Amino acid sequence: MAARKLTSATEDYLEAILSLVHEKGFARVRDIARQLGVSRSAVSNALHALGKRGLVVYEPYRMVTLTDKGRHAAQAVRHRHAELRLFITDILGLEEDIANAAACRIEHSIDAAVLARLTNLADFIRIGRTTNDRPWLEAFVEFCDARDRAARSAADQPDETGPAEALPRGEQPALRSLADVPVGGTAKIVHVGGQAKIGQRLSDMGLTAGAVVSVVNVGALGEPLEVTVRGYRLSLRKKQAQAIYVREL
Amino acid sequence: MSYADTQPSQADHEQSTRQSKSRLSVALAGNPNSGKTTIFNAITGARQRVGNYPGVTVEKKEGAARVANHHLHVLDLPGTYSLTAYSQEEIIARNVLIEATPDVVVDIIDSANLERNLYLATQMLELGVPLVLAFNMSDVAEGRGFNINIDALSLLLGVPIVRTVGHKGRGIDELLAKAVEVGLSGVKAVDRQRCPSYGHEIEPHVTELTELVIKSGGPSRRARWFAVKLLESDQETIKRLRHLCGQKAEPLLQRAEQLRNHIERIFGDSTEIILADRRYGFISGACRESVESSVEARHNMSDKIDAVMTNHLLGLPIFLLLMFCTFLLTFKVGGPLMDLVGAGQDWLAGAVAEVWSPARAPLVRSLVIDGIIHGVGAVLVFLPVILLLFLAIAMLEDTGYMARAAFIMDRVMHTLGLHGKSFIPMLIGFGCSVPAIMATRTLESRRDRLTTMLVVPLMSCGARMPIYMLLTAAFFDAKWGPRVVFLIYLIGIVLAVICAKLLRHTILRGEPTPFVMELPSYRMPTVKGLLIHMWERSWQYLKKAGTIILLVTIILWAMGTFPRNSDRQDEYDRQVNQVRAAYGEAPTPQQQAALTEQLQLLQRNKKADDIRYSLVGRIGLAIEPVMKPMGFDWRIGTGLVGALAAKEVFVSQLGLVYALGETDENNEDLRRRLQEDYTPLVGFCVMLFTLITAPCVATIAVTHQESGSWRWALLQLFGLTVMAYMITIAVYQIGRLFA
Numbered sequence: 007m008a009a010r011k012l013t014s015a016t017e018d019y020l021e022a023i024l025s026l027v028h029e030k031g032f033a034r035v036r037d038i039a040r041q042l043g044v045s046r047s048a049v050s051n052a053l054h055a056l057g058k059r060g061l062v063v064y065e066p067y068r069m070v071t072l073t074d075k076g077r078h079a080a081q082a083v084r085h086r087h088a089e090l091r092l093f094i095t096d097i098l099g100l101e102e103d104i105a106n107a108a109a110c111r112i113e114h115s116i117d118a119a120v121l122a123r124l125t126n127l128a129d130f131i132r133i134g135r136t137t138n139d140r141p142w143l144e145a146f147v148e149f150c151d152a153r154d155r156a157a158r159s160a161a162d163q164p165d166e167t168g169p170a171e172a173l174p175r176g177e178q179p180a181l182r183s184l185a186d187v188p189v190g191g192t193a194k195i196v197h198v199g200g201q202a203k204i205g206q207r208l209s210d211m212g213l214t215a216g217a218v219v220s221v222v223n224v225g226a227l228g229e230p231l232e233v234t235v236r237g238y239r240l241s242l243r244k245k246q247a248q249a250i251y252v253r254e255l
Numbered sequence: 256m257s258y259a260d261t262q263p264s265q266a267d268h269e270q271s272t273r274q275s276k277s278r279l280s281v282a283l284a285g286n287p288n289s290g291k292t293t294i295f296n297a298i299t300g301a302r303q304r305v306g307n308y309p310g311v312t313v314e315k316k317e318g319a320a321r322v323a324n325h326h327l328h329v330l331d332l333p334g335t336y337s338l339t340a341y342s343q344e345e346i347i348a349r350n351v352l353i354e355a356t357p358d359v360v361v362d363i364i365d366s367a368n369l370e371r372n373l374y375l376a377t378q379m380l381e382l383g384v385p386l387v388l389a390f391n392m393s394d395v396a397e398g399r400g401f402n403i404n405i406d407a408l409s410l411l412l413g414v415p416i417v418r419t420v421g422h423k424g425r426g427i428d429e430l431l432a433k434a435v436e437v438g439l440s441g442v443k444a445v446d447r448q449r450c451p452s453y454g455h456e457i458e459p460h461v462t463e464l465t466e467l468v469i470k471s472g473g474p475s476r477r478a479r480w481f482a483v484k485l486l487e488s489d490q491e492t493i494k495r496l497r498h499l500c501g502q503k504a505e506p507l508l509q510r511a512e513q514l515r516n517h518i519e520r521i522f523g524d525s526t527e528i529i530l531a532d533r534r535y536g537f538i539s540g541a542c543r544e545s546v547e548s549s550v551e552a553r554h555n556m557s558d559k560i561d562a563v564m565t566n567h568l569l570g571l572p573i574f575l576l577l578m579f580c581t582f583l584l585t586f587k588v589g590g591p592l593m594d595l596v597g598a599g600q601d602w603l604a605g606a607v608a609e610v611w612s613p614a615r616a617p618l619v620r621s622l623v624i625d626g627i628i629h630g631v632g633a634v635l636v637f638l639p640v641i642l643l644l645f646l647a648i649a650m651l652e653d654t655g656y657m658a659r660a661a662f663i664m665d666r667v668m669h670t671l672g673l674h675g676k677s678f679i680p681m682l683i684g685f686g687c688s689v690p691a692i693m694a695t696r697t698l699e700s701r702r703d704r705l706t707t708m709l710v711v712p713l714m715s716c717g718a719r720m721p722i723y724m725l726l727t728a729a730f731f732d733a734k735w736g737p738r739v740v741f742l743i744y745l746i747g748i749v750l751a752v753i754c755a756k757l758l759r760h761t762i763l764r765g766e767p768t769p770f771v772m773e774l775p776s777y778r779m780p781t782v783k784g785l786l787i788h789m790w791e792r793s794w795q796y797l798k799k800a801g802t803i804i805l806l807v808t809i810i811l812w813a814m815g816t817f818p819r820n821s822d823r824q825d826e827y828d829r830q831v832n833q834v835r836a837a838y839g840e841a842p843t844p845q846q847q848a849a850l851t852e853q854l855q856l857l858q859r860n861k862k863a864d865d866i867r868y869s870l871v872g873r874i875g876l877a878i879e880p881v882m883k884p885m886g887f888d889w890r891i892g893t894g895l896v897g898a899l900a901a902k903e904v905f906v907s908q909l910g911l912v913y914a915l916g917e918t919d920e921n922n923e924d925l926r927r928r929l930q931e932d933y934t935p936l937v938g939f940c941v942m943l944f945t946l947i948t949a950p951c952v953a954t955i956a957v958t959h960q961e962s963g964s965w966r967w968a969l970l971q972l973f974g975l976t977v978m979a980y981m982i983t984i985a986v987y988q989i990g991r992l993f994a
Binding site: 148152197198203204205206207208209210211212214215216217223225226227228229230232236237238239240241242243245246 | 336337339341367368369370371374487520522524525527528531532535561565567570571658661662663665666667669675769770771772773774775776
């Protein structure tokens with residue numbers, strides 16, 4: 007194992023600090039201690055160690071903040087956690103708390119490449135692409151190849167790169183449907199699925215891969231959605247929005 | 256001979272002869288809400304003709320214009336976002352472009368919404384039609400901070416571009432001059448145009464298929480378009496190719512399917528979507544080179560209005576208020592006007608009756624007064640409400656609110672299998688089914704339109720009110736009367752919901768149309784535009800439905816008049832003479848009054864007998880056994896046959912049958928007679944039956960006109976009648992058990 011590899015305990019600390027900063031705007035030793043269920047002195051010791059590795063800025067009796075390096079590492083852990091949790095709930099169909107506990111254990115040891123393939127598998131199943139009677143495995147491998155190619159060509163065109171692509175592959179925010187993006191959220195379209203002719207209609211209206219969509223409004227009963235795409239307002243039902251896969255920006 | 260079938264050499268020849276002709280056909284294309292209609296109005300002025308495309312209800316608008324010594328024939332294509340075969344409008348637009356081969360196509364582009372509007376243009380380029388782009392609403396675009404380099408974009412696309420501001424008439428002359436120039440140069444202009452390229456993976460496939468299309472004897476000028484559509488597995492195109500190339504089409508189609516599968520394997524996505532992606536890529540590329548946006552966040556006026564209009568809390572109340580205003584405008588303002596038309600009709604009938612003595616040609620006199628004047632009146636009486644309704648709808652549409660109304664109502668209407676926009680016709684239906692069915696035009700999907708059209712008559716219309724008033728006054732007290740009427744309205748709504756669901760699960764089954772709808776920017780409508788919209792649609796009503804309504808009114812008059820009982824006429828004459836003789840030559844005022852009363856009684860009795868003797872009465876008698884299970888006798892039957900002309904006729908018909916002369920719903924005698932002859936249960940059943948049964952002929956005529964076939968009109972007629980019959984029987988029979 008490379009020396010840079012963080013231990014699972016370290017990753018837990020970083021994750022806790024990140025979520026506290028996100029929640030309250032700051033992190034204190036006693037909050038961290040409460041969140042992780044360890045003593046304050048243990049937290050204090052760990053923070054010193056993290057400080058030495060350049061991951062956090064910590065002085066006794068002061069707020070704890072993450073360095074850029076620390077934040078990046080924490081975000082990566084959190085992303086792995088989210089992706090694994092989604093896989094366990096959505097694909098394996100297990101309960102939320104089981105998923106969280108399992109994700110907490112797996113997130114520290116899983117390889118980036120394996121996680122990327124797991125994400126691919128989840129997307130492959132979610133999108134529900136027809137395989138034209140070909141074996142699923144063959145279709146899946148093709149799906150992964152297409153993804154890798156798309157990622158490479160996105161890397162070739164730097165001006166197309168949005169904030170989502172700034173993260174290394176496998177550490178992007180999880181793929182979700184446009185229907186799950188909250189009002190005020192902005193996302194980039196990754197894939198337009200569903201029935202071909204409806205997909206064509208959505209594409210005709212400018213909802214194509216790479217286009218940026220913001221959800222502006224939702225009808226009083228949760229439907230339909232009002233979005234902005236290519237500078238104009240479009241309204242669509244949840245059912246159509248569910249066939250559009252996006253990454254939030 | 257069309258472009259589609261000619262070889263380039265022939266086309267060149269055609270073009271050289273065109274120079275001298277100085278007659279050019281211009282097609283206007285563009286997205287909905289791009290201001291296309293405004294430009295069309297600006298170009299053609301009042302010289303317009305509105306009709307329908309054969310077999311469908313898509314409006315076909317044509318007009319004429321003159322530029323220098325060129326006569327332009329301008330055709331306004333339906334507004335579309337794309338040229339797929341997604342909607343009727345799209346199929347028509349592309350068929351016109353392929354078959355009618357206009358000399359030049361002017362694509363109206365909303366400059367403030369460039370990318371999506373250019374998408375249609377890329378498909379026109381692919382189709383290889385001589386194209387001119389009008390960058391409309393360029394003032395709005397500038398206001399929003401877009402700086403478009405027209406020259407650069409024009410060079411990139413290989414198409415002339417003209418800036419216009421439609422509602423101010425700016426740039427129209429320049430646009431027409433450009434259109435003429437391109438129209439005259441024909442093929443040369445097309446050769447300058449640039450098609451979107453699909454990239455190194457797909458482009459070779461397109462080229463291969465293009466060559467195959469030409470080899471198989473397909474249309475060479477449109478070969479690339481056909482190739483692309485084959486990759487998209489466009490069913491219309493496949494049909495057309497089979498028709499054009501016969502047997503040779505099969506290997507071509509097979510190859511297209513292979514290539515299509517190949518593309519889907521490589522990209523892991525359906526070909527249609529990938530091609531759309533590439534077109535947008537082409538547009539984005541062109542726009543990056545030529546458009547600068549100076550303002551980052553574009554919170555414009557329209558967004559601010561929308562924040563209120565589609566607000567969670569305010570959206571629905573505002574919508575209901577606007578609907579209430581529409582209803583008020585249509586019926587509160589239109590109602591008195593309707594009465595005015597009715598009064599005018601009565602006055603005319605009275606005047607004719609005055610001048611035309613009953614002795615001279617009595618039959619022709621009756622035809623003119625009761626048939627023709629009454630029939631024309633029956634048509635014209637709807638005109639005020641229809642004009643006002645279409646004015647209100649034009650305002651809702653032209654301002655851009657209609658899309659918001661659909662947005663707000665969609666969730667509710669969707670559970671009924673309908674579209675958000677169906678709400679408006681349903682609401683109008685409480686006033687009158689005729690304008691309500693015409694209001695279904697705002698619906699895009701045919702299935703939604705037909706479903707709405709068929710169930711609209713269940714929204715209890717205003718003409719049924721007199722029947723309810725008469726019957727509730729006769730059978731129920733002041734406390735229960737209104738509740739019964741309310742119940743009847745409620746039953747109508749519930750049945751409409753059930754029927755809509757039922758239709759969507761049986762004959763109009765199918766995926767609910769995906770709700771992907773543009774919410775256009777709010778816009779101030781122009782008075783001219785509103786008036787043109789209002790008039791066009793009303794004129795269509797007069798022309799189409801009017802003829803049928805007039806015809807059927809005359810037929811119903813004949814049925815109520817023939818056959819005539821000449822024995823009864825003689826007897827009547829004898830009785831009149833007897834009475835007159837009894838009073839002598841110079842009666843006193845008291846005697847005079849008694850005489851008049853006796854004569855009126857004789858006349859009423861004769862009319863009652865005439866009705867009974869006529870075809871209507873005979874039908875009423877003949878169907879009595881059928882009506883019996885509902886508790887109806889021949890009198891009610893006769894009234895219901897008459898009610899086919901218009902619902903409220905039921906009341907006066909019943910008055911005639913009871914020998915009470917001309918009556919209305921407030922007639923005390925009629926109420927008393929009804930109480931004597933029928934139970935409250937029968938009264939309720941009559942109301943129920945008139946609610947559900949076949950609407951008046953005007954409704955059927957309009958359904959025929961709007962659905963484009965008798966099939967749906969007849970389904971409405973018989974479907975509703977059968978349903979009314981069965982439900983009323985059930986209610987009557989069950990009710991009798993408790994009575």
